[in-house]
Amino acid sequence: MKFKHKFIILVLIVIYVFNILPFSISFAEEFYEDKETLNFLNNESSLSEEMKKEFKDLLENLFSQRNDAIVSGDCDLLKGFYDLNIKVSLWAYESEAKKTQYLINWSEKQAVKFRDLKSIVRIRKVAEKEPGLYGVICDVATDFNYYYIDSPDIINHFRLGTNHYLNLKKENDKYIITKEWYTDPFADSLDIKNIKSEEISKYILEHQPPEFIPNERQLKAIEYAHTYCGISEDDNFIFKYNSKYKNHNPDGGDCANFASQILHEGGGFKKNQLWNYSGKEGTKAWLNAQGFKNYMVGSGRASYIAKGTYQQTYKAAFNMKPGDFVAYEKKGRITHISTVTGFDSKGYPLVTCHNTDRLLVPYDLGWSNDNIRFHLIHVHY
Structure with missing residues (x-):
């Protein structure tokens, strides 16, 4: 078979495969297929329920600090959980800081303010990977409460769920995040560029909820x-x-x-x-x-x-x-x-x-x- 014909057939096969795949690629695929995560799930021995409780309290404090950073707009609140001299830990901090800034930018576009955020943490697994280094897999549900700037007494609410895999290293009397992966609800979008925020905010604030009765x-x-x-x-x-x-x-x-x-x-x-x-x-x-x-x-x-x-x-x-x-x-x-x-x-x-x-x-x-x-x-x- 001539090379040209082989190439055409190959192209057709690729088109066919990409059109029958029953899913869309997302960060979830990377999270579940990460070899280190899978090895951790399959091979590491889990710690006691008492240790799980210790890490649950630790992570609830972590997510509480992240939530406070979003409400206050102060990313410095996050720094205590990272070692900024370690590249992967610094990257994890910078990633969280960028997401916090995105939420602040979005709230300005939306003409809203976050009143408070609260997270529920469920520990799935904790294991000691090496002396003083722990791997943790957990699920987190975070409630966001916000109000529009012209009606601060009316509180709106939504909830996000994320799955996290963290490496935590014990240093003296505290734990430092050395790595973190999670199914990120903002992974596809962290920029609000060239957008007429004032015009959009004004339009949104002019509205009221419709009179809608579902069938x-x-x-x-x-x-x-x-x-x-x-x-x-x-x-x-x-x-x-x-x-x-x-x-x-x-x-x-x-x-x-x-x-x-x-x-x-x-x-x-x-x-x-x-x-x-x-x-x-x-x-x-x-x-x-x-x-x-x-x-x-x-x-x-x-x-x-x-x-x-x-x-x-x-x-x-x-x-x-x-x-x-x-x-x-x-x-x-x-x-x-x-x-x-x-x-x-x-x-x-x-x-x-x-x-x-x-x-x-x-x-x-x-x-x-x-x-x-x-x-x-x-x-x-």
């Missing part, structure tokens, strides 16, 4: 999303998904799978040959973010409200209703799906989704880079 199918979709998002406000249900479905985060992402569940289990949309899930496996339209968006719009079960950058679409977003969904495009492909399940006190759309787990989070938070395109999709219930 029965929309109501059930909302209830399903809030129950199985992984960080339900029922504290006995934190970090749990619906066991009927495989958690596809280790495969690269579970966002489309969860959005499909919301529409089927909650919204009553029937499965078919193209959009289907059975035996812990699903079709591309069910599991793949790009495939899900294309199927929903192409089948007539949904239609476009708007598409474009944040500045091009933020006004149209106020037309979204609970049960609709947002598809996030990066580098020409849809990489994430989240479902609108409520409004805040200004009628700003709030979304619920998997990887990372979000409950009633402002739809653009974590998606502020100028290369992100928003697809605002209305679902026909």
Whole structure:
């Protein structure tokens, strides 16, 4: 076979493979496939419950300091947990400082202030990797409480869930973070550039929540999303998904799978040959973010409200209703799906989704880079 023909066949194979993969690449894939993390999960002996309690208290203090840094805007509060002379520890600190600054920038754009943040920590495993060096894997649910600057008495609330792997080194009477990886809800967007914040803030502040009464199918979709998002406000249900479905985060992402569940289990949309899930496996339209968006719009079960950058679409977003969904495009492909399940006190759309787990989070938070395109999709219930 001639080289040209071989090359064409190879290109076709690559195109085929990338279009049938039932997931979108995300930081979750890197987290679960990190060799050190997997070796730690599989091979290291876990410490006693007493030691787990010690590290739980330590980490709750760590996340409390991080939360205070966001509220106060003072990143120096974080420095005590790092050794800035160690490169990886310095990088971990700088990463947290950048995320803190991003949240401050976002709040200014949004015309809100964070009142307080509170984190719930669940220790999954603690093990001594070498004398004085400990590995910890934990789940963290963080509640964010905020208010708009023109109505400080009205408190809005959302919750984020993250999975963390940390190396902690004991130095004298305290522990220092030498490494940290986690499923980061802001990994895809840490910049707010060239955005007319004053114009956006003014527009948002002019709004009030709409008078919206969901129909029965929309109501059930909302209830399903809030129950199985992984960080339900029922504290006995934190970090749990619906066991009927495989958690596809280790495969690269579970966002489309969860959005499909919301529409089927909650919204009553029937499965078919193209959009289907059975035996812990699903079709591309069910599991793949790009495939899900294309199927929903192409089948007539949904239609476009708007598409474009944040500045091009933020006004149209106020037309979204609970049960609709947002598809996030990066580098020409849809990489994430989240479902609108409520409004805040200004009628700003709030979304619920998997990887990372979000409950009633402002739809653009974590998606502020100028290369992100928003697809605002209305679902026909």
